[in-house]
Amino acid sequence: MHILILGGTTEARRLAERLAEQAPGLRVTNSLAGRVAAPRLPPGEVRVGGFGGAEGLAAWLRAHAVDALIDATHPFAGTISFNAARAAADAHVPLLALRRPGWVPVAGDDWREAGSLTEAAELLPALGSRVFLTTGRMGLAAFAALDAQWFLVRSVDAPEAPHPPRMEVLLDRGPFTLEGERELLRRHRVDVVVSKDSGGAATAPKLTAAREAGLPVVVVRRPPVPEGVPVVAEPAAAVRWITDRIGGR
């Protein structure tokens, strides 16, 4: 049985690790888009780069005799999730989405919802002048016109232009600690935080640190997901879904 995991997330890697332990006879291919220069690699085979749209992915599923497809991509990777749904239907391959739930505000949070990075940028002038921008290096163009704000941009790889004119780049990748996030906000005198609603524990401490400091957080809403695709939130549940299928063969 051959499983294709569309990855690029911690959950995708955890799933591959669990499958290597719990179902060692399974052939697992992990697919990465190739955005990160030195990604953390999961066990199993790894392929890198796009498939060429839904048609390309469907052709890949057929050519490599894939028995099940797991969309474990990031909640903000909207295109590939729709491609996965179309390709799985075309190639008659069962599809499961492994998607972590979004964050939920708690008492004391001062969150402002934005429908997109552009909307987030529009909200900023009214909220602060020293921005901790944690939305990743893609999409910085949305903030490029803001010259009254200073940005601390945290990303795995260095961003390219267009980007905000006044920025400092912090190259780092999660998980992050609460102590570290508190210190970062304090040292850089941050007065507003921008985050995607990525969910998960690895990058959540910035939200706690912002709450403690009484700072507003602009939270970018998730893009839509394809309808009719079963979803699980945890790698363990995805393993069960896969092993149930092995048992049924």
Ligand SMILES: NC(=O)c1ccc[n+]([C@@H]2O[C@H](COP(=O)([O-])OP(=O)(O)OC[C@H]3O[C@@H](n4cnc5c(N)ncnc54)[C@H](OP(=O)(O)O)[C@@H]3O)[C@@H](O)[C@H]2O)c1
């Ligand atoms: N967006 C984020 O905030 C974010 C954050 C952390 C990690 N990531 C990871 O980074 C990758 C790219 O994200 P994105 O937002 O650029 O995605 P996207 O907008 O949904 O996808 C754009 C194109 O990139 C290719 N692609 C995306 N994920 C792929 C994968 N796992 N394997 C092979 N090709 C893939 C596909 O190209 P073709 O059409 O040619 O197949 C897709 O059409 C994803 O794997 C995602 O899990 C994204």
